Amino acid sequence: MSTIFTKIIQGEIPSYKVAENEDFYAFLDINPNAKGHTLVVPKKEVDKIFDLDEATYTGLMQFSYKIAKAIEKTIPCNRIGQLVVGLEVPHVHVHLIPLNEMSDIDFRKSVKLSDEEFKDIAKRISESL
Numbered sequence: 813m814s815t816i817f818t819k820i821i822q823g824e825i826p827s828y829k830v831a832e833n834e835d836f837y838a839f840l841d842i843n844p845n846a847k848g849h850t851l852v853v854p855k856k857e858v859d860k861i862f863d864l865d866e867a868t869y870t871g872l873m874q875f876s877y878k879i880a881k882a883i884e885k886t887i888p889c890n891r892i893g894q895l896v897v898g899l900e901v902p903h904v905h906v907h908l909i910p911l912n913e914m915s916d917i918d919f920r921k922s923v924k925l926s927d928e929e930f931k932d933i934a935k936r937i938s939e940s941l
């Protein structure tokens with residue numbers, strides 16, 4: 813069965829898309845730790861990051877780098893944090909999170925955003941690429 817992220821990539825489940833290319837897809841986390849919290853996933857469905865082939869791993873980091881730069885231009889913050897966890901969704905994903913304080917990397921923290929806010933953030937990050 814496909815992962816929820818594959819369903820998002822294939823458009824079966826909606827997402828606030830930030831960017832995509834042939835191999836990777838970036839979209840806003842639905843339960844963000846902070847405004848602008850973005851997930852970057854390889855279209856290839858692999859559970860654990862270090863099971864990726866080296867080229868896909870490197871490509872994922874290069875794509876994440878571009879997305880992080882765009883988030884940094886869009887969302888006022890101290891810095892962008894990059895994390896890989898994967899305990900919830902078994903499809904490799906990089907979290908890019910605008911950080912101001914240590915609690916911003918605490919996944920128990922959640923910022924509530926309206927549909928309009930999600931759309932606006934995704935659009936502005938996308939336009940900063």
Ligand code: 5GP
Nearest residue numbers: 816827840841842843896897898899900901
């Ligand atoms: P992890 O697997 O790294 O522990 O976390 C998975 C992340 O995916 C969580 O931050 C969660 O909010 C996010 N997530 C789970 N399901 C969905 C979804 O359907 N759409 C989006 N945009 N994010 C999701």
